Amino acid sequence: MKEKEKRVLVGMSGGIDSSAVCILLQEQGYEVVGVTMRTWDVPSHFSTPGQEQPDDVLEAQRLAARLGIEHHVADVRKEFRQVIVQYFIDEYMRGRTPNPCVMCNPLFKERILCEWADRTNCAYIATGHYCRLEDRNGYRYIVTGDDSTKDQSYFLWKLPQAILRRMMFPLGGMTKASVRDYLASKGFEAKARGGESMEICFIDKDYREFLREHCPDIDERIGEGWFVDSKGIKLGKHKGFAYYTIGQRKGLEIALGKPAYVLKINPEKNTVMLGDAEQLRTRYMLVEDVNVADREELTACPDLSVRIRYRSRPISCRVLWLEDGRLLVKFAEEASAIAPGQSAVFYEGNRVLGGGFIASQQGIKKIAAEKEMLFQNSF
Known part of the structure; x- marks a missing residue:
């Protein structure tokens, strides 16, 4: 050398x-x-x-x-x-x-x-x-x-x-x-014998406290909003959309008589949609800002799987490139709590083919219906 x-x-x-x-x-x-x-x-x-x-x-x-x-x-x-x-x-x-x-x-x-x-x-x-x-x-x-x-x-x-x-x-x-x-x-x-490091190195407390510390005017900028159900009916007040994540169940501070989960977050309206666990499930997902070495390999891979969060097990899937550069992902089984901003990482066995950020899922039902024929016999 x-x-x-x-x-x-x-x-x-x-x-x-x-x-x-x-x-x-x-x-x-x-x-x-x-x-x-x-x-x-x-x-x-x-x-x-x-x-x-x-x-x-x-x-x-x-x-x-x-x-x-x-x-x-x-x-x-x-x-x-x-x-x-x-x-x-x-x-x-x-x-x-x-x-x-x-x-x-x-x-x-x-x-x-x-x-x-x-x-x-x-x-x-x-x-x-x-x-x-x-x-x-x-x-x-x-x-x-x-x-x-x-x-x-x-x-x-x-x-x-x-x-x-x-x-x-x-x-x-x-x-x-x-x-x-x-x-x-x-x-x-x-x-x-040393201990492990923190997963997020700059946070040694709850992330909500971190946001308040580094955005002192966050409560003035966002303020209280409404919890709503899937029909838009108001269920009660929340502290501000930034304090909630998709799939969250604990810490909602609202009593509905049954377990409630965060389904969607609308920052424009400052609303947080709540529902049951079944409403978090989906067979489709949109992914943006995709980085892959070989685009054709991703779509042709017969053993493709995806992780939608760290520590989650890979889920078998198929993908289609959309005209706008996003990926439409179809799961072989239902996935839960698709959180925009998190990473979707694609694997063939143990090999990482690439990944992207989970996009807003707005309009996904229409897109999935239009592209469903292209997924026929994929599983």
Whole structure:
């Protein structure tokens, strides 16, 4: 290997996974360079009074010193607030449910890693995601990791080919338990016993409190609205549409004598439609902002499935491209709680073919009726 091709930039969070990545790559003969992004400070990130750097930065620095690797700190708090946190807020203000981790990977973390890799003369970038890579037909695909409980392929569908071709996922063939054992065997017993990080790194409380904190005028801008049923009949007052998500049952603070679920959110009218669980079920879904390596492969795939939220099981499906660039998805069985703003990620077995954001489902019954003939004998 040429000198540059021996250098790998690792995104170091100071946690279990990225620490294991650094050690594994060193053992494989790579020259590891670490960078830790300081994205968002919350009180729980600082364990001692007067501490200037958050715990994850200090942990990463200690590991880098122990391993003898070059380490950098990228203070990207301002940009993170402008790009990722603002997206998170804006989506709720549109009546949608955001996927901040999906947006963070292509728009922020991996992009910044690529910039730092260029700056530090590294050919590759590596992270602690539990997934793998596969080259096929001239494209590079993400494949689910061997540890199904930690698989993170769902969050990476938006990564472009240019970034995927530089990426390495050293933990894809390991389980979390084996990673802990590996760290302990290398003399990092305390690190191996460490806890897990938060799923949304910038929220350490209920997201509604976060919205109020960072949009102090949110209650004035939105205000109270009406819960309505599927016929538009008013059922009672709610606190504002941004505080609710599709499929939500708990915390509605309204008594209807039976379980009620959020069916639809209308930000223009500030209404939240409630109904029963059966009304959440559907055989169709619209998806927008689609990113796939091979469009024809997606429509022709005989073993296509889709996940509509993280941790959900894949549902067999078929897809059609609409004239406006959206995808019409037909499920082999009914799906529940289709939430605009969340990700729909398409798989062939364990291979990610691509994904998109769940779109507004307005008008879907008419669209599905018009296209149904094209789905005949599809299951």
